[in-house]
Amino acid sequence: MGLSENDRAIASFTMLAHGIVHWFELAIPILLVVWLEAFDVSVALVGVIVALGYAPFGLGALPAGVLVDRYGPRRLVLGCLAGMSVAFATLAIAPSIYAVAISLLCWGILASIYHPAGLALISTGVERRGTVFARHGIAGNVGIALGPFATATLLLAFDWRLVVVILAIPGILATLYGLRLEFDPTAALDSTNPEERASTESRNESGGVSEFLTNSRTLFASSFLLVFAIVTFVGLYYRGVLTYLPELLQGLPALDGIEPPGGLEELSLGEYVYVGLLVAGMAGQYVAGKLTDRIAVSRGLVVVFLGLAILAALFVPVSSMGLLAVVAYCLVLGFSLFAIEPFYQEAVAVYTPPDTRGLSYGYTYLGMFGLGALSISLGGFLLDHVSVAVLFATLALFALVGAAISVGLVVRPRPPGSDSSTHSSSGADD
Structure with missing residues (x-):
């Protein structure tokens, strides 16, 4: 139909x-x-x-x-x-x-x-x-x-x-x-x-205000507090990586001396590698969306967070390798970075009651895009005053904290009245 x-x-x-x-x-x-x-x-x-x-x-x-x-x-x-x-x-x-x-x-x-x-x-x-x-x-x-x-x-x-x-x-x-x-x-x-x-x-x-406050208190007294924290750490990692990666790819040893087809400059080659990362993210979302029907969302979050932590730790050593290694790394990073999104979207539905779903997703975007933007300023400071290695060590720490919070969801039962399956909405990108 x-x-x-x-x-x-x-x-x-x-x-x-x-x-x-x-x-x-x-x-x-x-x-x-x-x-x-x-x-x-x-x-x-x-x-x-x-x-x-x-x-x-x-x-x-x-x-x-x-x-x-x-x-x-x-x-x-x-x-x-x-x-x-x-x-x-x-x-x-x-x-x-x-x-x-x-x-x-x-x-x-x-x-x-x-x-x-x-x-x-x-x-x-x-x-x-x-x-x-x-x-x-x-x-x-x-x-x-x-x-x-x-x-x-x-x-x-x-x-x-x-x-x-x-x-x-x-x-x-x-x-x-x-x-x-x-x-x-x-x-x-x-x-x-x-x-x-x-x-x-x-x-x-x-009136709206009293209902908003009451529903907010109810949400944050439940497992949604953990979900909100998880989404915030996703946002911190997401913004920190996607904002500075085009700049970091520029001038990598892997790009030195390479003449891209059509006379493109090295900067452009790095940007196209970045676009390849984003395209790989589409596959990550598709695969993860299918997996939300087959595995517990909390366990999926733990696994993807751990993968992101490992990838952050690998950026510096991989960046000194050849072009193929850098491209492969970016494709895996893009796949993993966007694979986490269907899991946290599903988590909102699993751990919140239907009558507060709109408010729940409002807070989700607040954590993902609002609080997550803090890593942009932090990342700029670390790149200017410390080093690339410290920036990616910080991103790895964000992912490890997210994994630890997700473990908290593993041991908590689903609340009564929550959706048992929301796979239909898990394909959205944010």
């Missing part, structure tokens, strides 16, 4: 928006390398600047959820797309690194709207949610891979100020496409239980 017309419309809208959010997100680390030279500033300073953009991407998830309840998800997704695109384009007129910080801060605030709004739209408007959630996740991964690939390619031919304007064009086109689409954002509620709609409307019309 195929998707209904309404499901297809919502799927195309959210898939396009999800891909563009990550298109912008992963273009920033490539531009970071350019800004270092363009503004003649330190890695530590640029790290703080980029963190200003990434932090509100997660910190804004909770207030964005409140706005979604008040104004509806469609309106918020459209505002997110248009606002992100304009904010990114303003980078072109930045006279200093501090102006770049303002543009990135605006981008991060607007980008934070998408996940609460997009997932709310799918959950209330789509009847075949599993299929659409899976496609939604794939679209996000496509954006994750294409963002840095397009940025690296465009930088070969154009100045970075023109490149940021070109990168903003798909977001504007997606906004125009979304304005023309027609769909029912509450079709799934209409077709299930009328009491569900009444309950949802009642929550939206209530």
Whole structure:
């Protein structure tokens, strides 16, 4: 049975928006390398600047959820797309690194709207949610891979100020496409239980603050506290690796003396290796998504965290080896880094009750993208004042702490009322 017309419309809208959010997100680390030279500033300073953009991407998830309840998800997704695109384009007129910080801060605030709004739209408007959630996740991964690939390619031919304007064009086109689409954002509620709609409307019309505080206290008094901590350490590792890897790949001994095809510079070769890492992440998500049906999510988290710790410890010795070793390392790192996502997404569903699921995922994005952004500033400081080895030792420590917390989930029973299987949503990328 195929998707209904309404499901297809919502799927195309959210898939396009999800891909563009990550298109912008992963273009920033490539531009970071350019800004270092363009503004003649330190890695530590640029790290703080980029963190200003990434932090509100997660910190804004909770207030964005409140706005979604008040104004509806469609309106918020459209505002997110248009606002992100304009904010990114303003980078072109930045006279200093501090102006770049303002543009990135605006981008991060607007980008934070998408996940609460997009997932709310799918959950209330789509009847075949599993299929659409899976496609939604794939679209996000496509954006994750294409963002840095397009940025690296465009930088070969154009100045970075023109490149940021070109990168903003798909977001504007997606906004125009979304304005023309027609769909029912509450079709799934209409077709299930009328009491569900009444309950949802009642929550939206209530004062909200006392209920928010009560549900938050209930969540953090349960196993969700461990899940939140796990997601935060995933975010710390994720941001620390993906933000600085393009810079670290530049000038590695493995790239010395290599003439890439088509006359590409060594910097571009490193960036394409980085894109290969992101593409390998798609396979990691697919495989891990299948495994969430077959193994306990807590054990899966332990295994992947331990693998990430080992990979962090291996970066320095592998970076001094040949090109094939570096490429193989990056592919395995990408596979493992994105393989952990279906497991922590499943953990949210397993260890939280259904009536607090939206709030649970709001906190999840707060930990992943908000608190996780702290490793950007930390990473810049370590690279500037200590060494690459210490940075990756710190990332290995993050992974080991995540594994230790995950062991705590292994010994805790599933709470009553939690979902026993949410594989249908585990393919999303964040």
